[in-house]
Amino acid sequence: MPQKDDFDLQNFLPYLLNQAAEESSLAFQQVYKDRYGMLRTEWRVLFHLGLYGRLTAKDIGARSKMHKTKISRAVQRLEERRFLTRAPDDADRRQEYLDLTTQGRAAYRDLHGVAQGYDSVLAEPLTAEEERVLRAALRKLARMG
Amino acid sequence: MPQKDDFDLQNFLPYLLNQAAEESSLAFQQVYKDRYGMLRTEWRVLFHLGLYGRLTAKDIGARSKMHKTKISRAVQRLEERRFLTRAPDDADRRQEYLDLTTQGRAAYRDLHGVAQGYDSVLAEPLTAEEERVLRAALRKLARMG
DNA sequence: TGTTAACGGTTGATTTTGTAACTAACAACA
DNA sequence: TGTTGTTAGTTACAAAATCAACCGTTAACA
Numbered sequence: 001m002p003q004k005d006d007f008d009l010q011n012f013l014p015y016l017l018n019q020a021a022e023e024s025s026l027a028f029q030q031v032y033k034d035r036y037g038m039l040r041t042e043w044r045v046l047f048h049l050g051l052y053g054r055l056t057a058k059d060i061g062a063r064s065k066m067h068k069t070k071i072s073r074a075v076q077r078l079e080e081r082r083f084l085t086r087a088p089d090d091a092d093r094r095q096e097y098l099d100l101t102t103q104g105r106a107a108y109r110d111l112h113g114v115a116q117g118y119d120s121v122l123a124e125p126l127t128a129e130e131e132r133v134l135r136a137a138l139r140k141l142a143r144m145g
Numbered sequence: 146m147p148q149k150d151d152f153d154l155q156n157f158l159p160y161l162l163n164q165a166a167e168e169s170s171l172a173f174q175q176v177y178k179d180r181y182g183m184l185r186t187e188w189r190v191l192f193h194l195g196l197y198g199r200l201t202a203k204d205i206g207a208r209s210k211m212h213k214t215k216i217s218r219a220v221q222r223l224e225e226r227r228f229l230t231r232a233p234d235d236a237d238r239r240q241e242y243l244d245l246t247t248q249g250r251a252a253y254r255d256l257h258g259v260a261q262g263y264d265s266v267l268a269e270p271l272t273a274e275e276e277r278v279l280r281a282a283l284r285k286l287a288r289m290g
Numbered sequence: 291t292g293t294t295a296a297c298g299g300t301t302g303a304t305t306t307t308g309t310a311a312c313t314a315a316c317a318a319c320a
Numbered sequence: 321t322g323t324t325g326t327t328a329g330t331t332a333c334a335a336a337a338t339c340a341a342c343c344g345t346t347a348a349c350a
Contacts, residue, residue: 017170
């Protein structure tokens with residue numbers, strides 16, 4: 001019983017966004033997975049530390065909106081694999097500062113370069129104006145100002 | 146060690162798309178979960194059948210790019226809950242045709258209405274032109290023509 | 291036909307995520 | 321101080337996604 005109105009699944013924003021997100025993350029996922037055995041949560045934590053420097057898990061949560069259990073586990077794995085270290089905060093011993101190790105910074109630099117290149121590849125089929133509008137609209141939808 | 150170049154995580158398309166997708170699907174997820182106890186895979190299958198009519202699991206896979214095990218399990222649950230039925234294909238007994246039951250169609254109509262309304266709400270902060278460009282760009286990124 | 295490969299779909303084992311309850315530390319304030 | 325509430329982060333358990341192996345059926349073709 002097909003419908004006869006204007007609604008199409010391919011045009012429903014949550015669906016469309018999800019398809020675009022999934023498709024566009026495939027190739028990058030392959031890189032961080034193959035080169036460093038990382039999961040999505042892990043490269044995200046790595047990038048937060050690489051971009052913004054020393055942060056606590058809480059800071060990362062505030063910036064990324066990832067759930068704290070995800071962050072906790074990502075940090076654990078990154079620590080085990082020597083991509084980051086924890087430093088106690090003497091002023092508030094509930095939290096710890098996270099810092100990338102030399103190895104972590106190297107991985108970050110590598111993946112950062114890949115990400116930059118990949119981002120341009122993704123944007124290639126779009127005109128400059130389309131790209132500008134797309135990013136602005138996505139930022140609105142993601143409520144990131 | 147903060148970077149000093151133009152790359153920002155909040156602007157990396159796979160990340161940005163994922164944030165927007167996640168944020169924008171939250172409210173709709175609440176509806177199909179609360180009203181029908183469905184998972185994302187399940188409303189997707191429901192919508193495919195509601196929009197396009199009788200399909201095989203394979204058809205749904207081709208249209209949605211969902212993995213076949215996800216579809217298999219979604220179909221199983223939807224059948225258990227009497228939202229759809231399976232009909233053998235005598236010409237090829239490997240596959241089965243899937244049809245929504247009366248109950249399945251009712252759920253589809255209900256959620257379809259919700260989705261339509263929700264889509265407009267999401268698009269509200271965007272101008273007509275922004276919305277048009279956004280959808281076109283997303284379709285390109287999702288490689289859906 | 292008989293054999294082999296491919297296909298549609300399912301199942302089971304493993305990994306990853308989500309949810310809730312928990313620990314330890316801090317804050318507020320009587 | 322001490323009691324109560326909150327916060328940062330972890331852990332345990334359940335739910336779900338992933339991956340490989342599998343079954344029955346169909347296709348290809350010697």
